[in-house]
Amino acid sequence: MADKSRTPMRKKEKKEKKEKETTERSKDVKDVKDVKKEAEQGAPAVGKGAEEGAPNGAAATDQNGEFQVEPMELPPFEIIQGDRIDPFAFKFQFKNVEYSSGRNKTYLCYLVDCGKSDDGLLRGYLEDEHSGSHAEEAFFPQCLPHYDPALKYTVTWYVSSSPCSACATKIAEVLKARTNVKLSIFSARLFEWEEPEIQDGLKALHAAGCKLRVMKPLDFSYAWETFVENEDQPLNLWEDCKENYEYYHDKLADIIQ
Numbered sequence: 001m002a003d004k005s006r007t008p009m010r011k012k013e014k015k016e017k018k019e020k021e022t023t024e025r026s027k028d029v030k031d032v033k034d035v036k037k038e039a040e041q042g043a044p045a046v047g048k049g050a051e052e053g054a055p056n057g058a059a060a061t062d063q064n065g066e067f068q069v070e071p072m073e074l075p076p077f078e079i080i081q082g083d084r085i086d087p088f089a090f091k092f093q094f095k096n097v098e099y100s101s102g103r104n105k106t107y108l109c110y111l112v113d114c115g116k117s118d119d120g121l122l123r124g125y126l127e128d129e130h131s132g133s134h135a136e137e138a139f140f141p142q143c144l145p146h147y148d149p150a151l152k153y154t155v156t157w158y159v160s161s162s163p164c165s166a167c168a169t170k171i172a173e174v175l176k177a178r179t180n181v182k183l184s185i186f187s188a189r190l191f192e193w194e195e196p197e198i199q200d201g202l203k204a205l206h207a208a209g210c211k212l213r214v215m216k217p218l219d220f221s222y223a224w225e226t227f228v229e230n231e232d233q234p235l236n237l238w239e240d241c242k243e244n245y246e247y248y249h250d251k252l253a254d255i256i257q
Contacts, residue, residue, distance in 0.1 A: 095238060167201075
């Protein structure tokens with residue numbers, strides 16, 4: 001269940017954040033226009049002569065006196081870790097369509113049982129942008145940093161797409177080294193399942209003892225209730241959810257048989 005007491009604050013914070021970002025974008029556009037005007041009038045940009053150059057993202061003029069904006073190098077996105085997913089993000093990223101255009105990140109929802117009844121289940125999600133570490137690779141160092149070989153870990157993942165070949169290989173290595181960790185992965189979609197290296201990665205996971213499954217309609221509803229900021233609203237499954245599940249289920253069965 002979503003924490004209702006926190007919902008108004010979240011909405012207020014999101015609204016304030018959006019207004020702040022809009023103000024900053026407007027200011028940036030105004031600043032660039034001002035710099036362009038100065039450049040056209042022959043004034044040096046950002047306090048320096050054009051011959052000195054400009055840092056990344058700054059405006060400058062070339063030898064012909066024409067306005068230019070240097071390309072900005074953006075830092076790679078970091079892994080995001082949280083408690084509950086935005087409902088719109090879940091509906092888009094977890095939709096089990098065959099062609100996943102625009103879905104260029106992975107959401108990994110996790111449950112961890114360490115075998116200690118007083119601690120309860122560890123629950124949360126990771127999100128990546130596929131420009132740095134992937135969520136699957138980041139799970140063990142970020143979510144289980146204090147691994148205890150004396151404990152028995154039962155780990156369940158609900159992921160928006162199955163692991164890439166590199167992540168599958170690394171996960172298989174972890175499972176072989178940590179025999180007290182039992183992992184089950186429920187995937188909404190199969191990532192590039194036609195590629196031989198992807199199939200080899202899934203086979204390596206299966207051989208290492210990982211239980212690989214495709215998410216059923218009931219699994220989507222369970223993930224919605226457990227990991228999404230749903231405000232007590234039910235998930236309305238898309239029309240072809242069951243048909244797409246059967247499609248991916250058959251493909252996975254053919255790969256790991």
